[in-house]
Amino acid sequence: MKEKDKRVLVGMSGGIDSSAVCIMLQEQGYEVVGVTMRTWDIPSHFSTPGQSQPDEVLEAQALAARLGIEHHVADVRKEFKEVIVKYFIDEYMSGRTPNPCVMCNPLFKERILCEWADRTDCAWIATGHYCQLKDINGARYIVTGDDSTKDQSYFLWKLPQDILKRMMFPLGGMTKTEVRAYLASKGFEAKAKGGESMEICFIDKDYREFLKEHCPDIDERIGAGWFVDSKGLKLGQHKGFAYYTIGQRKGLEIALGKPAYVLKINPAKNTVMLGDADQLKAEYMLVEQVNVICMEELLRCKELSVRIRYRSRPIPCQVALLDNGQLLVKFEGEASAITPGQSAVFYEGNRVLGGGFIAFQQAIKKIAAENQEKFNR
Structure with a gap:
């Protein structure tokens, strides 16, 4: 050398x-x-x-x-x-x-x-x-x-x-x-014999406290909003959409007589949709800001899987490229709590083919129905 x-x-x-x-x-x-x-x-x-x-x-x-x-x-x-x-x-x-x-x-x-x-x-x-x-x-x-x-x-x-x-x-x-x-x-x-480091190096406690500290006007900018069900019916007030994440069950501070999970967040309306665990399951997912080494390789991959959060198991899937550059992901295994902002990382076996950010999932059923012919198998 x-x-x-x-x-x-x-x-x-x-x-x-x-x-x-x-x-x-x-x-x-x-x-x-x-x-x-x-x-x-x-x-x-x-x-x-x-x-x-x-x-x-x-x-x-x-x-x-x-x-x-x-x-x-x-x-x-x-x-x-x-x-x-x-x-x-x-x-x-x-x-x-x-x-x-x-x-x-x-x-x-x-x-x-x-x-x-x-x-x-x-x-x-x-x-x-x-x-x-x-x-x-x-x-x-x-x-x-x-x-x-x-x-x-x-x-x-x-x-x-x-x-x-x-x-x-x-x-x-x-x-x-x-x-x-x-x-x-x-x-x-x-x-x-040393210990492990924190997963998020700049947060000492809860991310909500961090948001309040660094956005002191957060409650004025967002403020209280409504918990709603899947039909849009109001269930009670929440503290502001920024304090919740998809799949969250604890800390909702609302009594519905049964376990409730965050299903969707609508920042435009400041609403947080609640429902049961089954409603978190998904057949499809939209991914944006995609970065892959070879798009053709990703689209034709026969043994493709995707991880939708760190340490989650890879889920077998197919992908289709939409005209707007997003990927439509069709799950071939059980997927739950699709969370906008998190990463979707694609694998062929143990090799990373690329990834993208999980997008908001509006009109996902309609988009999936219109693009079925794009899936490769």
């Missing part, structure tokens, strides 16, 4: 996974450069009074010093607020349920890693994601990690080819248990 080809930038969070990546790549002969992003400060990130840097930065710096690797801190709090936090708030204020990790990886973290890789003359970028890569016909595909309980391929469907072709996922062929054992065997017993 040429000198630059030996340099790899590792996104270091100070946690178990990125620490293992650094050690592993060093052992493989790479010159490791670490960068830790300071994205958002919350009290739980600071262990001692007067601490100037969050725990993850201090832990990453300590590991870098111990391994003798170059380390940088990227203070990107301003950009993170303007891009990811704004997206998160805007989605809820539009009646959708966001998945900030899906947006953060391509739009933010990997973009910044690319910038730092160029700045530090690194050919490669490595992270601790539990997924793998496979090259087919000149394209690079994401493949699920061997540890199905930790697989993170769902979050990465928006990554473009130019970034994927610089990426390394050294942990993709390992289980979390194996990673912990590896760290311990290298003399990092305390690190190996």
Whole structure:
């Protein structure tokens, strides 16, 4: 390898996974450069009074010093607020349920890693994601990690080819248990026993409290609205559509004499439709803002499945491309709680073909009836 080809930038969070990546790549002969992003400060990130840097930065710096690797801190709090936090708030204020990790990886973290890789003359970028890569016909595909309980391929469907072709996922062929054992065997017993990080790094408690804190006029802008049934009949008042998500059962604060679930959210009318669990089931789904490596491959795939939320099981399906660029998904297994704003990620076996965002499902039955001939089987 040429000198630059030996340099790899590792996104270091100070946690178990990125620490293992650094050690592993060093052992493989790479010159490791670490960068830790300071994205958002919350009290739980600071262990001692007067601490100037969050725990993850201090832990990453300590590991870098111990391994003798170059380390940088990227203070990107301003950009993170303007891009990811704004997206998160805007989605809820539009009646959708966001998945900030899906947006953060391509739009933010990997973009910044690319910038730092160029700045530090690194050919490669490595992270601790539990997924793998496979090259087919000149394209690079994401493949699920061997540890199905930790697989993170769902979050990465928006990554473009130019970034994927610089990426390394050294942990993709390992289980979390194996990673912990590896760290311990290298003399990092305390690190190996560390806890897991939060799924949404910038929210300490409940997202509703976060919305109120960062949108102090939310109750004035949205205000109370009506719970309705599937026929549009009013059932009682709610606090505002932004505080609810599809499939939600707890915290509705309405007594109907039987369990009720959020079926639909209409931000234009500020109504939240309630019903029973059976009414959450769906035969079809609309997906927008689609990003796939090869549309023709997706449309003709005979063993296609889709995941509609993180850690959900893949559901066998067919897809049809509509004239407006949306995908119409026909489920061939049971699907429930189709949630606008969440990601729909398409797989052929363990290979990610692409994904999109779940759209509002208005007129879905009519659209499905008009497009039956477009399905490939």
